[in-house]
Amino acid sequence: MGEFDLIARYFTRPATKAALGVGDDCALLQPTPGTQLAISCDMLVEGRHFFADVDPFALGHKALAVNLSDLAACGATPLAFTLALALPRADEAWLEAFSRGLLGLADAHGCELIGGDTTQGPLNICITVFGEVPVVDGKSQALLRSGARDGDDIYVSGTLGDARLALEALRGTLILPPALLAQTRQRLEQPTPRVALGQALRGVASAALDLSDGLLGDLQHILQASGVGATLDTAIASNLIAVHTHPALETGIIPSEKQLEYVLAGGDDYELAFTAPASAREAVRTASQQAGTPVTRIGRIEAERGLRLVDANGQPVPNTFSSFDHFA
Amino acid sequence: MGEFDLIARYFTRPATKAALGVGDDCALLQPTPGTQLAISCDMLVEGRHFFADVDPFALGHKALAVNLSDLAACGATPLAFTLALALPRADEAWLEAFSRGLLGLADAHGCELIGGDTTQGPLNICITVFGEVPVVDGKSQALLRSGARDGDDIYVSGTLGDARLALEALRGTLILPPALLAQTRQRLEQPTPRVALGQALRGVASAALDLSDGLLGDLQHILQASGVGATLDTAIASNLIAVHTHPALETGIIPSEKQLEYVLAGGDDYELAFTAPASAREAVRTASQQAGTPVTRIGRIEAERGLRLVDANGQPVPNTFSSFDHFA
Numbered sequence: 217m218g219e220f221d222l223i224a225r226y227f228t229r230p231a232t233k234a235a236l237g238v239g240d241d242c243a244l245l246q247p248t249p250g251t252q253l254a255i256s257c258d259m260l261v262e263g264r265h266f267f268a269d270v271d272p273f274a275l276g277h278k279a280l281a282v283n284l285s286d287l288a289a290c291g292a293t294p295l296a297f298t299l300a301l302a303l304p305r306a307d308e309a310w311l312e313a314f315s316r317g318l319l320g321l322a323d324a325h326g327c328e329l330i331g332g333d334t335t336q337g338p339l340n341i342c343i344t345v346f347g348e349v350p351v352v353d354g355k356s357q358a359l360l361r362s363g364a365r366d367g368d369d370i371y372v373s374g375t376l377g378d379a380r381l382a383l384e385a386l387r388g389t390l391i392l393p394p395a396l397l398a399q400t401r402q403r404l405e406q407p408t409p410r411v412a413l414g415q416a417l418r419g420v421a422s423a424a425l426d427l428s429d430g431l432l433g434d435l436q437h438i439l440q441a442s443g444v445g446a447t448l449d450t451a452i453a454s455n456l457i458a459v460h461t462h463p464a465l466e467t468g469i470i471p472s473e474k475q476l477e478y479v480l481a482g483g484d485d486y487e488l489a490f491t492a493p494a495s496a497r498e499a500v501r502t503a504s505q506q507a508g509t510p511v512t513r514i515g516r517i518e519a520e521r522g523l524r525l526v527d528a529n530g531q532p533v534p535n536t537f538s539s540f541d542h543f544a
Numbered sequence: 545m546g547e548f549d550l551i552a553r554y555f556t557r558p559a560t561k562a563a564l565g566v567g568d569d570c571a572l573l574q575p576t577p578g579t580q581l582a583i584s585c586d587m588l589v590e591g592r593h594f595f596a597d598v599d600p601f602a603l604g605h606k607a608l609a610v611n612l613s614d615l616a617a618c619g620a621t622p623l624a625f626t627l628a629l630a631l632p633r634a635d636e637a638w639l640e641a642f643s644r645g646l647l648g649l650a651d652a653h654g655c656e657l658i659g660g661d662t663t664q665g666p667l668n669i670c671i672t673v674f675g676e677v678p679v680v681d682g683k684s685q686a687l688l689r690s691g692a693r694d695g696d697d698i699y700v701s702g703t704l705g706d707a708r709l710a711l712e713a714l715r716g717t718l719i720l721p722p723a724l725l726a727q728t729r730q731r732l733e734q735p736t737p738r739v740a741l742g743q744a745l746r747g748v749a750s751a752a753l754d755l756s757d758g759l760l761g762d763l764q765h766i767l768q769a770s771g772v773g774a775t776l777d778t779a780i781a782s783n784l785i786a787v788h789t790h791p792a793l794e795t796g797i798i799p800s801e802k803q804l805e806y807v808l809a810g811g812d813d814y815e816l817a818f819t820a821p822a823s824a825r826e827a828v829r830t831a832s833q834q835a836g837t838p839v840t841r842i843g844r845i846e847a848e849r850g851l852r853l854v855d856a857n858g859q860p861v862p863n864t865f866s867s868f869d870h871f872a
Contacts, residue, residue, distance in 0.1 A: 261665030337589030342670035
């Protein structure tokens with residue numbers, strides 16, 4: 217199968233939102249008047265972001281999910297994406313499953329594949345995604361990292377640390393009961409981008425980002441961009457792991473200090489962390505309900521720089537957790 | 545050097561055109577009212593699109609040039625781009641030269657780096673580029689592949705086959721005199737995207753694309769999209785190689801049948817091929833002069849499907865040239 221057959225068979229569908237889709241030198245997109253275009257780009261590499269034997273359906277899903285997660289963090293409505301794909305060889309079964317996972321999630325979010333590139337090379341998936349954000353009275357409604365203010369509450373969506381738990385099990389550093397492995401592996405391999413929550417938080421949250429490298433490291437980006445500090449409650453955070461009520465955690469399969477580490481610095485969560493003034497608690501609750509996504513208040517923005525951890529009694533907890541860095 | 549230091553040092557500059565540039569979850573772009581956004585995406589892989597020891601400055605240039613060439617083919621005005629980069633390691637000297645080559649060409653075209661991703665992995669460069677195309681009276685001014693009509697002239701810009709000549713020399717299949725190698729290697733490693741010509745051809749050309757895989761193969765895309773055929777004059781085409789007056793061609797260093805093959809199916813030319821009605825010859829000449837880019841009329845669109853080659857006397861020339869396919 218040649219390059220053009222491959223594109224035609226697995227990645228070409230009629231354009232619906234775009235003025236022109238796959239098949240010319242460029243795709244053409246006409247944004248809705250009065251909106252800004254939100255753009256993000258993520259590259260996934262075999263051996264670093266996924267294992268060589270990962271289910272291609274799940275990989276197709278995840279490759280788009282991590283990009284939609286960036287749109288969610290900005291409060292953008294998904295519109296379209298491009299896909300560049302380096303493949304060691306044109307494996308039809310792999311491509312069929314990959315495109316099914318990819319386009320299934322794309323359809324669920326009305327996000328159209330409008331162009332891209334295919335080439336031979338070590339497996340590499342690069343997606344650039346486009347969304348729309350309204351501009352109201354000349355002011356962009358995009359959620360940025362820079363809007364957190366002293367006294368704001370800090371929230372996270374969903375659960376944290378599950379993906380890391382699965383990763384450790386797949387790496388062989390701990391053994392999970394089969395049902396627990398399946399549950400956490402789903403979180404690792406097919407994360408759910410919080411697109412509806414991001415949109416519902418427009419005009420409510422003061423700052424937001426998505427969690428990919430781990431809460432502590434990612435939250436620093438909000439603190440730095442906003443010029444503030446924060447205190448997080450580790451007692452609340454520790455229970456954010458989806459499996460915190462699972463017997464495995466009570467029987468010592470997962471040491472309790474690891475549980476907190478996975479929540480705070482596990483990585484691959486693709487949840488949203490956001491801040492909002494205390495006066496907006498009811499609005500946050502409403503946004504959470506509208507989106508059908510639970511959120512948990514886990515700390516507070518403070519004027520004093522730095523990120524502090526406290527236990528249930530407000531006593532300091534040493535921060536010995538390190539975030540993921542691709543070149544550290 | 546960590547991932548965020550790397551981004552900050554080599555790839556972050558203040559946003560000028562974008563509402564928000566590098567450093568948040570998404571970049572924000574506000575297209576000019578009354579325009580369409582043209583979007584293209586190209587991925588470059590070591591060992592396939594460039595040699596491991598290529599000059600990183602030239603590579604930075606080329607990675608953006610091949611994308612700008614797609615915008616040129618649509619007649620779009622460059623606006624911004626995202627860069628995703630997989631690197632085996634964070635090599636500062638390499639990154640410094642790469643970013644200088646990349647951003648130098650970007651600045652020359654007013655094309656702003658607004659976001660991207662960096663990760664560790666086999667060297668892979670994925671750029672998605674954004675340009676603007678006017679919409680006049682509800683009609684997009686973008687040049688498409690589908691507009692060629694029976695009787696239209698076929699043109700190519702600049703020269704063809706030079707990049708392939710350099711590639712063959714670097715592969716060791718022929719030996720070029722040093723000055724000729726330097727000249728053709730410049731064309732291979734630092735192609736010039738025909739951005740000004742593309743814009744000047746809006747409203748003049750009936751169809752256009754950029755030449756990356758070789759004239760014969762790429763021209764088929766126009767023929768298929770437009771539902772037409774074509775005849776090309778190989779006597780004119782053969783002289784399109786930049787070095788056709790070079791003594792090397794007269795002394796048999798480059799066999800004459802190879803010369804024609806490199807022009808017709810060499811690849812990596814990044815020139816424009818376009819069609820225009822015979823009534824637009826003066827307008828094409830004016831566009832060429834405005835852009836400072838020579839163009840050559842090399843054939844004609846015909847209703848009869850297929851691509852025919854003829855010699856100076858109009859006699860058929862067998863088409864034994866094959867185009868490049870990443871998975872053939």
